[in-house]
Amino acid sequence: MVDVGRWLQSQRYQFITPTPATHALVLGRRTDATASDLRDIFGWNLPFAESLLPTEWMAKLQRSGLVQAWGAGLQRATVRFSTFGSLLFPHSSFPTTQNESVFFGPDTYRFAGLIRRQLSLRPLQGRSRVLDMGCGSGAGGLVAAIHDRTVSPQLVLADISPLALRFAQASAELANVPHVGFSQGDLFNSVAGDFDLVVANPPYLNDGAQRLYRHGGGRWGEALSIRILREGYPRLAPGGRLVLYTGSSISQGGDHLLQAAEAELAAYPCRWSYEEIDPDVFGDELQNPAYADIDRIAAVGLVVQKP
CATH class of the missing domain: 3.40.50.150 (Vaccinia Virus protein VP39)
Structure with missing residues (x-):
C-alpha cells in the first residue's frame, strides 16, 4: 500500500473526498462507467481496464489485494487515496458500507x-x-x-x-x-x-x-x-x-x-x-x-x- 501511495505522490495525485451522497451523485451522472485516470481509479473508485496502469504497478496492486476483478475484464480498487495538503491517506473504498470501514471525508x-x-x-x-x-x-x-x-x-x-x-x-x-x-x-x-x-x-x-x-x-x-x-x-x-x-x-x-x-x-x-x-x-x-x-x-x- 505504501509503495502505491509513493507512486501516486510521484504522479502528483490529488483527490479531495466528498460526502458519500455527493460521491454517489457524481458517479450517477457520469456517462462513462469506467475510469480514465488515477483520480477515477483511486478517488472515485471506478472500474478500470488493466491497460490504464503500467504493467509493473498493475501486478503490484494484484499481489497486494488492492484491486479486485470487476467483470468484463475490468478491475476495481479496494482502497481509496485522499489528500489533505501535502499528505496522502489510504482508506476504505466507496461505498463504505462494511462494519469496519475506515472513513475519510x-x-x-x-x-x-x-x-x-x-x-x-x-x-x-x-x-x-x-x-x-x-x-x-x-x-x-x-x-x-x-x-x-x-x-x-x-x-x-x-x-x-x-x-x-x-x-x-x-x-x-x-x-x-x-x-x-x-x-x-x-x-x-x-x-x-x-x-x-x-x-x-x-x-x-x-x-x-x-x-x-x-x-x-x-x-x-x-x-x-x-x-x-x-x-x-x-x-x-x-x-x-x-x-x-x-x-x-x-x-x-x-x-x-x-x-x-x-x-x-x-x-x-x-x-x-x-x-x-x-x-x-x-x-x-x-x-x-x-x-x-x-x-x-x-x-x-x-x-x-x-x-
Missing part, C-alpha cells in the same frame, strides 16, 4: 482544520506526546505531528480496528513522520502514560446498523464522545489539551452534547471552549426514528486544557 477535513487552528494558537513544545484516539486513517495525529516540522512529537495512533491501524501505519510512512507508535484496543485502556495533546474524531451518529465507524452509542450517538472526554482528561499531562471534533444533536435550541459535556467538566479544574463548526451535517439522518425529535445535527469542536 468532510468530517476529516474539518477535524484537521480544528487541530491546525489550535496548534497555531499554542504550538507543541519539544518532545511532546500526542495521541490520536480512534485514529482511523491517522489524519488527526499526523496533521498535528507535521504542523511544525522542527518539533518531533512522540505520536501514538490508537484504534479498536486492526484495519484502521493498517491504514494509519501506511499513512504515517507516506507522511515521513518518525516516532510513531500504534495501539489496538478499547480507547485509553490500550495506551500507557500521559499526553500533551489528545485529538479525537469519534463516530457520533446513532447508526441503525451499528457500524463501527459511524455508531457512537447512546440516544443520539453521543456516548463515545462523552466517554473519550471522561477517560481522556485524566490522561492529559499538566497543561495538556484534549481536542475533540464530534457531532451534536440539537433540538428546540438545546445542544445535547454540550449539556452532557458541561456535566462532565464540572468535576475538573480545567479551561475549555466549545464551538459549532458546521451547523448542519448529515441532514438525511433526521429521517431515522432515532432523530424524530432532533432539528439538526451540528459538527462541533470541544477543546479542554488541563492546568
Whole structure:
C-alpha cells in the first residue's frame, strides 16, 4: 500500500473526498462507467481496464489485494487515496458500507482544520506526546505531528480496528513522520502514560446498523464522545489539551452534547471552549426514528486544557 501511495505522490495525485451522497451523485451522472485516470481509479473508485496502469504497478496492486476483478475484464480498487495538503491517506473504498470501514471525508477535513487552528494558537513544545484516539486513517495525529516540522512529537495512533491501524501505519510512512507508535484496543485502556495533546474524531451518529465507524452509542450517538472526554482528561499531562471534533444533536435550541459535556467538566479544574463548526451535517439522518425529535445535527469542536 505504501509503495502505491509513493507512486501516486510521484504522479502528483490529488483527490479531495466528498460526502458519500455527493460521491454517489457524481458517479450517477457520469456517462462513462469506467475510469480514465488515477483520480477515477483511486478517488472515485471506478472500474478500470488493466491497460490504464503500467504493467509493473498493475501486478503490484494484484499481489497486494488492492484491486479486485470487476467483470468484463475490468478491475476495481479496494482502497481509496485522499489528500489533505501535502499528505496522502489510504482508506476504505466507496461505498463504505462494511462494519469496519475506515472513513475519510468532510468530517476529516474539518477535524484537521480544528487541530491546525489550535496548534497555531499554542504550538507543541519539544518532545511532546500526542495521541490520536480512534485514529482511523491517522489524519488527526499526523496533521498535528507535521504542523511544525522542527518539533518531533512522540505520536501514538490508537484504534479498536486492526484495519484502521493498517491504514494509519501506511499513512504515517507516506507522511515521513518518525516516532510513531500504534495501539489496538478499547480507547485509553490500550495506551500507557500521559499526553500533551489528545485529538479525537469519534463516530457520533446513532447508526441503525451499528457500524463501527459511524455508531457512537447512546440516544443520539453521543456516548463515545462523552466517554473519550471522561477517560481522556485524566490522561492529559499538566497543561495538556484534549481536542475533540464530534457531532451534536440539537433540538428546540438545546445542544445535547454540550449539556452532557458541561456535566462532565464540572468535576475538573480545567479551561475549555466549545464551538459549532458546521451547523448542519448529515441532514438525511433526521429521517431515522432515532432523530424524530432532533432539528439538526451540528459538527462541533470541544477543546479542554488541563492546568
